Amino acid sequence: MSVFDGQPVFRLCSADQYAAVCIHRRSGADGFYDAPSPEIGVRASGLLGRQRSVGGGCPETFCLYRWPMNSCLLDFVHDVGVANTAEEVGQRFIQFAQKRDASVVHMFMETKLSGFRATTIPYEVLEEEVHDCQFGTSQIVELVKSGTPRVYWGVDVDQSNPLLPELDLRISETRFHQLRQRNSVTFPMPDADGLYRGAGVGIGFEDRGETFLTHMAESCGSLAMASFSAHSRIQLLLSQERAPSPLSKRQGEILELLAAGFQLSAIADKLGIADSTVNLHLAQLKKKLNVKTKEQALAMAIANGWISL
Structure with missing residues (x-):
């Protein structure tokens, strides 16, 4: 598979049944990209510099992790990669998590x-x-915003804090009482x-404390990888969505x-006419778009796909 902007791609190595997740995207403001979890990632700088054996030679392509693969996870990432809307990606992720016994997906x-x-989660609860x-004050929200892996x-895990x-x-x-979520990982x-500003993926389970922690020890890595893959694809699709054209029919024709x-x-x-x-149409258009010239209005219309060329 090729790697293209914003889409997670699994590259399966048949010899040992491991896969590399590669994302082609801009690095963070500090020149690095922090992967969301120690189980699934390392800093991109290391892969681009000293450890380029898996990530490839593209300056903005990096491998997040090599993880023992199963066909379900591989199929999920493929399906996410060909999904055309953020809503479709979201629904696929919910189904993926529910098949792994999740009672709540957010x-x-x-x-x-x-x-x-x-x-x-029902809207009124959310x-x-x-x-x-x-x-x-929410410690959970602050941890999410800080980028904690x-x-x-949950009601059991909270007792240790x-x-x-x-x-x-x-x-x-x-x-717990309304949604049967006893413990959760976010x-x-x-x-x-x-940068981390509050986006995340939460997956809740009915498992009791020790059972939940055992469950996480076994599946946290694959859940994190699936979460990151879906999140990255949704980011890309949302960035490509265009706002409805503000142009009238006549303004578009002009x-x-x-x-x-x-x-x-x-x-x-x-x-x-x-x-x-x-x-008159151009004057109204420039005012609507808050630009000074018809050339600026034209450039904005082309950039946003409001007119056909």
């Missing part, structure tokens, strides 16, 4: 409720959690620039003719 691109989410976290929490804020304890109790996820090289008088003749009407 993928979020930011802590605000307005951000994209793929979740099994709304209350987000509201409470905005006005209270993984965060374990006497300093946990009351807000986190209340959320754990609510998840993987913080980086934004496109490599810009398309401008792009084709027609002068204003020729545009007026072709559309069967007066020169002054063309100028």
